[in-house]
Amino acid sequence: MSRLQALLSRRTTGRMVALALALVAAMLGPGVVPEAGAATVTVTNRTQFRDTSGNVVHAHGGGVIKVGDYYYWFGESRNADSTFRAVTVYRSQDLRTWEFRNNALTQASASELGVANIERPKVIYNASTRQFVMWMHKENGRDYGEARAAVATSSTVDGTYTYRGSFRPFNQHMSRDITAFVDDDGAGYMVSAARENADLHIYRLTADYTNVASLVRVWQGDTREAPALFKRGGVYFMLTSGATGWNPNQQKYSTATSLAGPWSAWQNAGDSTTYGSQTMFVLPVQGTQTTSYLYMGDRWGPGFGAAYADSQYVWLPLRFPSATSLALDWYPQITVDTETGVVAGVASSAVNLVARHSGKCADVVNGSAALSAEVIQYTCGSGANQQWSPRDAGGGYVQLVAQHSGLCLDVANVSTADGAKVVQYTCGSGTNQQWQFQDAGGGYYRLVARHSGRCLDVTDGSTADGARLIQWSCNGGTNQQWQRRAR
Incomplete structure (x- = not known):
């Protein structure tokens, strides 16, 4: 018996139990029963997530809605040419373990989505209306001249959505990066970038949330895009990015006590690149102890020299001075407890690797x-x-993850040869990314690559800035000895 069933069986009549469970089942879809929550989990930033089947989670630019005990994450899945393939939906109780549920909207959903x-x-x-309403930005797949909003609906959260068409608000305004929000009084709102961003x-949306009313x-x-709107303690927060294509930039936020304003001046959030990410969504995580606000960001592949399909995620707890x-601090990992609502950063374990000879x-x-950027001293x-x-x-081996990029210290092309260059690359299971610290005395260590048995080495024992790091047969030289200096 699920927690919800047990609770209802204690506190309501049998008829009320049946009615309540029927309502939840209708919202979740056939064959889905709410289950108990999960304990604290750890999420690693600047990585790709994988679902319970081991596939990469492609839910970029998306948003999350909670229904029953589950969080449902909707997002973009694209074809190799970057055109629309599907709006995917995944579900999770703990915000780390994601189960793929459906392609909620696909190219086959409407003729205008065939190439889009x-x-x-x-x-x-x-x-x-007991309908789930999806809002999105729609283009024709060839250029960015349409700038339209699009709508789809479903009676179940992870079901197949019916496409309702696309339009420019009031047949007038361009509509690009988009978000949607339901206020405490049940009024629905859509936010979008207009006039070439x-x-x-x-x-404000119509009563059924399928069109704009005002x-x-x-x-x-102000040239802001990627909007995320949320409400905390009676204050509305609008978090946005600048418009710099795939390249990350400084996120900014504004606040108000009424959606009509007045709104405050834009203030910075995070560092100058928002830790290499762009706003996707802000998710309230409400639990028994507190409500945390989780910044969900996309780390777009083309922004760090990779493909769209290599895009990663950055999730961070928002802090409210x-x-x-608000404030947005960097953590390489966070912990999430959806039961208590506590989302917290994990202190960095990062170290400097200091060459003994130089x-x-x-x-x-x-x-x-x-990807493949060289590592030097x-x-x-x-x-x-x-x-x-x-x-x-x-x-007894470790991966060494660069804090600025989330990429791993890697021997290029899995080479086992002396002189093979050392680079950063997407973290995987390859033994050319696995290193063993072997004691070299005096607080220094040799770093030995698992695949080759060779040591991390500074080329020719150079002491100059910019000297390349390579692998070389271990020989006791101080240019192969490294100190782990805590940050």
Whole structure:
């Protein structure tokens, strides 16, 4: 018996139990029974997530809705040419273990979706019509001239959605990056970028949430996109990014006590690249102890030299110094407890790797986040491109994850030869990304690659900035000895 069934059986009549369970089943879809929640889990940032079948989770630009004991995550899945393939939906109780449920909307759902771009799908629930309503940004798949909003509906959260068409609000306004929001009074709202992304609009929706009823607020000329709207303690927060294509930028937020305004001036959130991410959604995680607010961001593959299909995620807890301000701090990992509502950052375990012969640090050249960017030695500083987080790889070996990029220290092309260059690359299961710390005395260690048995080495024992790191037969040289210096 599920927790919900047990609770209902104690507190309601048999008829009420049947009615309540029927309502929940109708909302969730056939064959789905709510189950008990999960304990604290750890989510690693700047990685791809995998579902319970081992497949990469493609739910980019999306949003999350909670129904019963489950969180449902909707997002973009694209074809190789970056056109629309499907709006995917996954579900989870703990926000780490994701089960693929359905392609809720596909190319076959409507003729105008056969070749199209569908971006930033968001789903909200209309309690009056008992319909789940999906809002999204729609383009024709060839250029970005349409700038239309699109709508689809379903009677079950993870069912097959019926496409209701696309339009420009009031047959007038462009509509690109988009989000949707339901206020405490049940009123629905849609937010989208307009006028070539120069403006940002808030629309109140019709009673059934399938069309716009009025234009509530305009930010004119501020050039903001990727909006995420949420409410905390009677204060509305609008978190957005700048418009720099795939490249990450400084996220900014504004606050108000009414959606119509007045809204505060834009304030910075996170660092200058928002830790390499762009706003996707802000999810309230409500539990028995507290309600946390989880920043969900996309780390777009083309923004770090990879493909769209290589895109990753950045999830971070928002912090609120005051009722009308927020802060976004970096953590390589976070913990989530959906039962208590506690979402917290995990303190970094990152270290500098300092070469004994030169006193210089292992460094990703130019702070690059690109795949195959070379690793060099450079004068030690505070940059995250000199910070490496050990991750257990089993058998006494670790992966070394660059804090600025989330990529692993890797011997290029799995080479076993002397002189093979060392780069950063997407973390995987390859033994060319697994290193053993072997004691070299005096607080220094040799770093031995598992696949080759060779040591991490500074080319020719150079002491110069920019000298390349390679693998070489272990020989006792101080240019193969490294100190783990805590950050």
